Amino acid sequence: MSAPLLIVGSYVSPYVRKVLVCLESKGLAYEIDPIVPFFGDDDFARLSPLRQVPVLVDGDLVLNDSTVICQYLEERYPTPALYPTDLGQRAQARWLEEFADTRMGQVIIWQLFNQLVIRRAVWGKEPDQALLARTYEQDLPAIFDYLEGQLPESGWLFGAPSMAEISLACFIRNAQFARYQLDAARWPRLAGSMARTLELPAFARLAAFELICTHTPIAQQREALRQAGAPISSRSFGRAEPVPGVMGRD
Template sequence: MKVYGVTISPNVRKVLAALEIKGLEYEQISVLPGTKTPEFLAISPRGFIPAFGDGDFHISDSSIIIEYIEAMHPETSLIPSNPQDRAKCRWLEEYAGSVLFPACAVVFQEVVLQPNFYKQKTDEARVATALNETLPPIFDYLEDQAPENGFFFGENIGLADISVVSPIINAEFGKFHIDDARWPKMAAMVKRIKAHPVFVKLLMEEEKTIMGIISGELVAS
């Protein structure tokens, strides 16, 4: 199996985490967002990352990729079997992708990528809006959903957990910190997820990329 994308993308990280949790072998092929080469568009028609290959089969979109992986390798399931929990898990994945991710992406884009990668000035007003207006109600909602202990659906890490934590990691690269007085359950759960061996491994591998961006060694061509 092959995953096309860069690890610092939340959606790529989400797919890699799923493969790691299941203990599956894969190859990661570095492809930057916005790549529009004919070869990549043949795999990912919209040019989005991640894209995924399993032999001659190719598909894109992190949710669909994980759905495929789950169907092909149901052992160590990432999705609860209880119908209500299963639906709630899918909802949290959707919420993380459509609501949480865009807000976290603003922080990462403006604080990390704009000054260090694109050599452009950070839009401080845009960052302030994300931090002070957009993200707080999102975390208020997630705080209501988060468990006191363990993960969203028990003692095993799963799809909801990796979907929610991945964009938060990018916001943290942009110096965002979860207020553990206001959102104690979320702050604790994010720490638990990041302490999971799968995320320890992935974040160690990402460190060189992030340091390369921050140091200016990696810039947009």
């Protein structure tokens, strides 16, 4: 029997979530080594040259980057399809995925979630209040204004849930962890689309494990997740103390 797919990375990371939702949607078995970024050991650095999560290990194959991993899973396990078949729509879905990973990643992860949650927990640093103010007043509204113009009033962008909505919702989930609630009166299409997406069974199945991570000290998360029934791998690439990443972020 071949080894199950292994995902390295915490349930709290939106990039890891993207891959987990993809696996859950396709009904694929997997194990997870839920390490928090910056807590990877030397073997992790060999698997992930940017010292970032997620990493997918499929036998001898090691893949980095959530988009690369999701496209691999889509090509290897095509049903149910998570990218539209029409070429134009497929490219559009990829753009929204890219927009989520790049711009929402910058603003929601690094300027909001990292400032309010990770930075304090990992490095003991206080948030940058000027950056937070700019994030709430300018950067988040600009992102949401753009997405409001892209999304349908009801239903799915491409007729069925796709990686476009899944990618966007992965970041909205982290905004929720940072106690940011989308204003549904100001961005009704976005709020409706994200609520529908976050209610998908694949997202719902991860919610209990995400909650454990956001409420448990980092050192105890692995055991707490195992006790809650998460498919925790026997081998971990984690280490006890954080080390700065190679991307110069903290």
